[in-house]
Amino acid sequence: SEEAFTVYDHPKVFIFKKSDAYDSTYVREVLSAVDLSNVIHLTPKQSSTPVKDLMLTPARLEEQRNGGTWSQIFNPDAPHNRYQILGVFLWYFSVGLLGLAVYPLARYLLPGLADKGYPLARTIGLLLLSYLAWLAGSIRIPFTRGTIGVVLLLILAAGAFLAYRQRDALREEWRSNRRYFLMVEGLALVIFVIALLIRFGNPDLWHPWKGGEKPMDFSYFNAVLKSTSFPPYDPWFAGGYINYYYYGFVFVGVLVKFLGIVPAFAYNLILPTVLTLIALGAFSIVWNLSENLPHKKYRFLTSLTGTLGMAVLGNLEILRMVLRGFQRLAAGEANIIEAGLFNKIKWTFVGFYKAIGGTSLMLRPDEWYWNPSRVIGAEHGGPITEFPFFSFLYGDLHAHFIALPLALLALTWSISLVLKRWAEPKNHPSWPRAILSLMLGGLAVGALRPTNTWDFYPYLALGVLALGYSLWNWRNESKTKDNLKWLGFMAGGVILFVALAHLFYKPFTHWYGQGYTKIMFWEGSHTPLSDYFTHWGVFLFLVISWMFYETIHWMAHTPVSALRKLKPYRDLIIGIGFSVLVVMAVLGINLSSGNEEKEFFLLGLGVHIVWVVLPLMVWAGVLLLRRGLPIAKRAALFLVGTALALTLMVEIIVLQGDIGRMNTVFKFYLQAWTMLSISAAVGFGWLFSTLERWPRWMRGIWQIGLACLIGMAALYPLLGGMAKIEDRMTIDAPHTLDGMEYMRFAEYNDLGTSMALDQDYQAIRWLQENVKGSPVIVEANQVEYHWGTRYTIYTGLPNVVGWNWHQRQQRTSAPNSGVQERVDAVNDFYNTTDMGKASDFIKKYDVQYIILGQLEQAKYDAAGLEKFSAAEGVLWNSVYQDRDTVIYWVLGDW
Structure with missing residues (x-):
């Protein structure tokens, strides 16, 4: 029969009557058994598009929960963790060795560069190691120290083989360019040591007012290190996976996991390393673009200028801060921002006189390193105006900072194409080299997508333009007259490059849910x-x-x-x-x-x-x-x-x-x-x-102007660096490279309570040493940037929910993220006196450890917290207790 007639025009009608067997309690029980909190609401148009719920599949969830035992990956008593100077040497040597291993490959694939890409070798080495280990983890080959070791051996073996094949060229290169190699290594060592000393001065991974997003970064970093496969589990949304550009944590963390360096220590090694890679990348690019300078003796100074500009100097906000500080001293309550030029000049001189007389500029320590990152004032939207040295100094291991060495590698690859003369004997290129070079470009540019997506498309566009320009020059050198053929060849090369940049990181985009488009x-x-x-x-x-x-x-x-x-x-x-x-x-x-x-x-x-x-x-x-x-x-x-x-x-x-x-x-x-x-x-x-x-007078004016500008920009690393070192949560904390050490000496006031963070420190250390796998924990949920979610941050164990706003941002592509629901559920769990509701919460989120510390006691109702001691032995057992802090382990048989 015609379906439209039977279904739409004349549908069958049923009328039901309630019988005597009806039981409202039974109906309610049946309907309540279905969890409606994750119902997906879609329009018909949206239903044609596959929806990613951003949750791990049961099989992947099980392997993540069973793997990642912290104490099996990291041993705090190992020599390189106990003696930090040994750990520093091991780390720096390992990164350098990886760079040496891939240099024969780099010089083969970047022939357009005069220095053959030697300063970029460390970045290429970390990229290859992290990519191959990540790819293995993405196809569920366990992301373990053993897997990383196999990949590392393959890279070292390949490097040794290529070095042997190129042994004559490498010997000649060492003889002719020894001074350049030593300059690069000297520059790397100086930048790394200075940056390391700054982190040694202030290694803390949190601050109550200027803590930044280190809590999220360190939490995700720990989760990536502990994950058995990719995508990594989300430590701030138990049962889900990280829907964020997380690859940067793999890039910098793969050696950390292999060497077994404790994450809180490794964090303060990674920051100087990334800054060093940025400095070397800028040095190499400027060196290669300066090949035609009239005087070669200025080439090193030119390249060093690029390094300073990219990785060391700040903007001119420090000067403006000082001038406004002078004006504020003289202006009193007057509005210095909207004042006329004459008044500003007058107040500047009067304030300067007061300042040299000993009057303070009334600037907080944090303003010296923070304000230059917010040059555009709040009245104009207040956007972020970070620059690389601020990112390093502030200490957030954020996506944009980790991506900078990769961005410089992508830019270097593009410049190598532009500078390269493709024509070789008989006007034919080396096809294996050309294809492998395209693969390196696709790998470098493509890495920006899962590392910091904002960088991907601009550098992809630069790569496309560079490749097109390079192939067009090859056409001119080959003197071909078949324009149609060459246009097709150019299009094919560009399409292959773009395809590789996307395909190499398909495992990331397969899972990633883009929220803002x-x-x-x-x-x-x-x-x-x-x-x-x-x-x-x-x-x-x-x-x-x-x-x-x-x-x-x-x-x-x-x-x-x-x-x-x-x-x-x-x-x-x-x-x-x-x-x-x-x-x-x-x-x-x-x-x-x-x-x-x-x-x-x-x-x-x-x-x-x-x-x-x-x-x-x-x-x-x-x-x-x-x-x-x-x-x-x-x-x-x-x-x-x-x-x-x-x-x-x-x-x-x-x-x-x-x-x-x-x-x-x-x-x-x-x-x-x-x-x-x-x-x-x-x-x-x-x-x-x-x-x-130049005329002498013009040369003098220009040199003075440049010296003044560079001097003022150099005030930022000097004054900002000193201020950052002094701006710690407690002056009693020792200088070290352990980012957790401050907790042993700090007290934090919130919710009307003074909390000794040493209690949390000791409890966190117990979890790190004793918990098997990666079970779910629950702890107090606090407002962003406050002392909350601290056990997940420092252990990487998955929490029911982390920072509310960040999770809502990252899960905005999911039809019903349930973030706020989880926040409310955590608060209700601690406050409720109903054992049934508490047990339902534990079952729903598969909680295995419950944290009851100073923060929970300050935030939640005392009546609700009494249930923990009352139900001990029934629903849970206390497995750790120290002063005001108790950790409960949920019993499995109830």
Whole structure:
């Protein structure tokens, strides 16, 4: 029969009557047996798209729960953990050895680089080791020390084989470039030691006011180290997996797990290591882009400038802080921000006089290292303006910081393609080398997606452009006339590269649920020019100086008659110029109607920086299109334009859900910092090589200006570093590299209670030593950035729920994340006096350990907490007790 007739037009009707056997209690019991908390609500359109609930499958959950015994992975009594200096040597030697092992591969796959990528070898080594171990774990080969050891042996064996095959070239390279190798190793050692001493000065993994996101980072880091397979289990959402770009923790943690270095110690080794890798990456890129300098003797200084700009210097906010401090001393209650220029100058001198007389600037210690990361004031949205040294100094092992060495590797690979001459004897490239180089590029660029997704697409685009440019040059060198064939070949190469970048990390994207996917126009306030120059002043000074010099040099060597060649393009040039002016007017003029919510959008956005940024972009574009320009110069100018474009882009668009464009500015500003620091250093090299030709007065003014700017930017690592070392939770904590040690000496006041953190420290150490596998624990749930979820943070054991807002952000793609429900359930569990409800909670979340410490006693009702002692021996047993802290183990037979 016709289904539409029987189903839609004339459906069968049933009428039910309640019988005498009806029992409302039985019905309620049957319906209550079904858990409705995870019901998925979808529209018909959404139902056609597969939904990721972000929960581990039963099989994966079981293997995660059974694996990851902390005491089997880490032995605090091992020599390299007991004697920290031995652990430091072991760590540094291991990272260096890994770099040496892969250098023969690096020099084979990065032939376009003059230094053959030696400074990047450590990064490549860690990437290969972590990737192969992660890939094995993703297909459920256990992520254990044994698996990592096998992968490491394969890498060492492959490195030895390639070194033997290249032994003559390597010997010659050592003879001719020994000084360069020693310079790189010396630079690495200096950066690492200085950074390590800063961490030794303040190794603490938490601070009550400036603790940052170390709790999340360390919790996830521990969970990754303890995980048996990938994706790693979510320590802040028991039963789920981490729906966050977690690969960075694998990248820096794979050697930690293999060597068995205690995580709280390893954390303070990783931060200096990442900074060192950043410094080496910048050094290598600038070195290779400086190959055509007129005077080779300035090449090291040029490369060192790139390292300092990328990894050491700060912005100019410290200067502004000091000036405002002077003004505040003299102005009293007056508003120094909105005051006129004359008053500001007057107050500056008066305040300076008071300051040298001994009056304090009234700045808190944390302001010296914190304020430069928030250059754009709260009145303009207050986005984050971090830079690499701040990220290191603040100490959050966050995705953006770990990704920087990988981003520099991706950029280096792109530059290697641009600088490489593909043509070899008989105009044929080495196909194995070309394919393997594409694989390295795909591996490096692709790694950014699971490490820090914000970096993936910009560096993928740079890789595509570099590959296309390189293949086009190969076409020109081969002198082929079959353009269609070469266009197809270029397209094939680009498609293969993009495909590899995606396919290599398919195990990540298979599980990952993207929560925020829409780009929107930014309708809030925009960055003032004063804030823009405060953040970018040093780099802009060098870049503008360099482009000014290049323009003069160009004009001096271009006859006036050459302008006639532009006559056929006159209309095009006029059109482009007019278009630029229109864009500047549309973006730069703010025709507000007086109502902030109804700005005249079509005629003005009020993007103040466009009046500076867009002309600089056009200027850089014109310079890089000159004929006969060295490719290295062209690449540096391209980086200038790209970086400036990124800083302009964040004034126009924002990722949906990004409050106050905080992360949009933050993430893209770091990319711009990378490109501008490198290109500014290259410009510095060209300028410094030609200073002797400048008029003496001009040379003096420029050198003084540059020295002042660099000196002011150098105040940040000096003053910020000293302030960070002093800004500890307690002055009684010793200087060490153990990030947990502060807990033994600190007291914390919250919820009207003073808590001795030593109690938590001792209980955490007991859990680390005695708990088998990775069972679920429950502890007090606190507001973000407070002392909460501390047992999960330091043990990596999965908690019922962690930080509320962070989990809701990371699980926003799930139809019903249940985060708030879990937060409420934890609070109800501790407060309830009903044993039935307590046992239901334990069953639902499979809780095996219950924490009852000072925090729980301060936060929850005393009547509810009495159930723990009352039900001892029935529902749970106490397995640890020290002063006010008790740990209960849930009995299995009830």
